Amino acid sequence: xxxxxxxxNRGDRESILGLVPFHSNNNKAQWLGAxxxxxxxxxxxAHAWGRNPKYSSTDYAIVKFTLCVPQEQYLDxxxxxxxxxxxxxxxxxxxxxxxxxxQKSTDVDSRRRYRHKLDCVSVSSxxxxxxxxxxxxxxxxxxxxxxxxxxxxxDFLEKSSLGExxxxxxxxxxxxxxxxxNLLSMPEWHHP
Amino acid sequence: xxxxLKDALAAARAALANADLDELLQDxxxxxxxxxxxxxxxxxxxxxxxxxxxxxxKEHNVEDDDIVIVSEQPRYLSDDFSVAREISNYEYTLCExxxxxxxxPNLHNGRCANDDxxxxxxxxxxxxxxxxxxxxxDSFALAS
Numbered sequence: 001x002x003x004x005x006x007x008x009n010r011g012d013r014e015s016i017l018g019l020v021p022f023h024s025n026n027n028k029a030q031w032l033g034a035x036x037x038x039x040x041x042x043x044x045x046a047h048a049w050g051r052n053p054k055y056s057s058t059d060y061a062i063v064k065f066t067l068c069v070p071q072e073q074y075l076d077x078x079x080x081x082x083x084x085x086x087x088x089x090x091x092x093x094x095x096x097x098x099x100x101x102x103q104k105s106t107d108v109d110s111r112r113r114y115r116h117k118l119d120c121v122s123v124s125s126x127x128x129x130x131x132x133x134x135x136x137x138x139x140x141x142x143x144x145x146x147x148x149x150x151x152x153x154x155d156f157l158e159k160s161s162l163g164e165x166x167x168x169x170x171x172x173x174x175x176x177x178x179x180x181x182n183l184l185s186m187p188e189w190h191h192p
Numbered sequence: 193x194x195x196x197l198k199d200a201l202a203a204a205r206a207a208l209a210n211a212d213l214d215e216l217l218q219d220x221x222x223x224x225x226x227x228x229x230x231x232x233x234x235x236x237x238x239x240x241x242x243x244x245x246x247x248x249x250k251e252h253n254v255e256d257d258d259i260v261i262v263s264e265q266p267r268y269l270s271d272d273f274s275v276a277r278e279i280s281n282y283e284y285t286l287c288e289x290x291x292x293x294x295x296x297p298n299l300h301n302g303r304c305a306n307d308d309x310x311x312x313x314x315x316x317x318x319x320x321x322x323x324x325x326x327x328x329x330d331s332f333a334l335a336s
Contacts, residue, residue, distance in 0.1 A: 016209045017208075028226060028228070029226040030228065030229075031229025031230070032227050032229070042319065071196070072196035082193055082197060082234065083196055086193060086197040086200065086201060087194060087232075088232070089201055090200075090204055091232050093204060093205055093208060094202070094204075094208065097208040097209075097211070097213075097216065098216060098217060098220055100213060101213035101214065101216050101217035101220075102217065104213060105217075106216070111216070114217070114221070117219075117220075117224050117286070119233075120231045120233070121220075121224070121231060121232055122223075122224065122227035122228070122229060122230065122231050122232070123226045123229055123230055123231070123232055123235055124228055124229050125220065125223035125224050125227045127221050129219060129220060129223050129271060130204060130207075131220065132312045133204075133208075133211065134207070135199075135203045135204045135206075135207040136197075136204075137200050138194075138200075139201065142236065144235075145280070179272065185302065
């Protein structure tokens with residue numbers, strides 16, 4: 001799998017190639033957990049990330065990697081229905097067990113608050129928690145979101161009461177967990 | 193489900209069953225306190241809209257190899273939205289859809305997952321069937 005990693009273009013090319021990939025910010029939670037984040041397949045979103053002043057600067061570099069990951073260590077939440085089913089089942093198991101924990105609470109308000117949180121459980125919490133329990137066997141997770149200025153929202157039905165949209169291209173990302181950094185090939189300079 | 197996924201689920205179940213409930217809840221609250229990104233529901237909601245719904249199809253015709261059903265939603269003939277049109281469903285062959293795509297360059301289109309059926313939205317204020325009157329014979333020839 002071809003992947004792209006965006007970083008600030010500081011220092012010479014050789015020194016950057018010697019440092020990449022950069023680990024995600026340890027002081028801030030990441031949506032797929034702490035690790036190395038890369039854009040997959042295309043450099044489109046690697047450039048978009050680099051151009052976004054909120055995250056980077058106008059002077060950015062993109063480095064290309066090849067990722068070789070064994071099947072059983074790769075969770076693809078974008079392209080594999082089987083993997084999506086696995087993850088949703090995992091979430092249901094998680095929520096069921098947490099419901100039992102919440103039920104133990106004697107305070108009604110707390111129970112209500114906890115249940116609300118559980119209804120809105122985040123992807124990051126599920127991954128982080130199972131990694132803490134040491135039962136998340138995957139070393140690479142691929143996922144997609146749609147919050148991007150490069151993603152176009154296409155209406156298919158005018159005045160549709162259902163408001164269907166097709167969102168393309170989806171912003172697909174992988175996280176490589178720290179213990180699996182060696183699955184990434186030697187970096188190749190890509191931009192500028 | 194593949195065996196390695198089943199194994200992963202079994203391991204997760206065992207870990208949950210063995211976990212101390214109070215600790216599990218406290219860890220969950222802690223993770224949620226600092227959580228970022230989408231909820232599970234949001235992420236899968238964005239990903240898992242049925243393909244035929246995304247494509248604007250009222251239903252997915254599985255009996256006929258090259259027929260699609262395009263569902264037109266209620267539309268209005270006049271700019272003041274005073275005259276409502278009835279909802280109509282039209283069936284098109286792939287050839288006809290191809291012709292429509294020539295008439296309407298901005299026609300959103302796509303292929304349904306796992307088969308070759310097209311779907312599309314016909315722009316408002318002009319009947320789907322009207323589109324065929326705008327075509328000359330060459331257009332039909334191109335599409336066939």
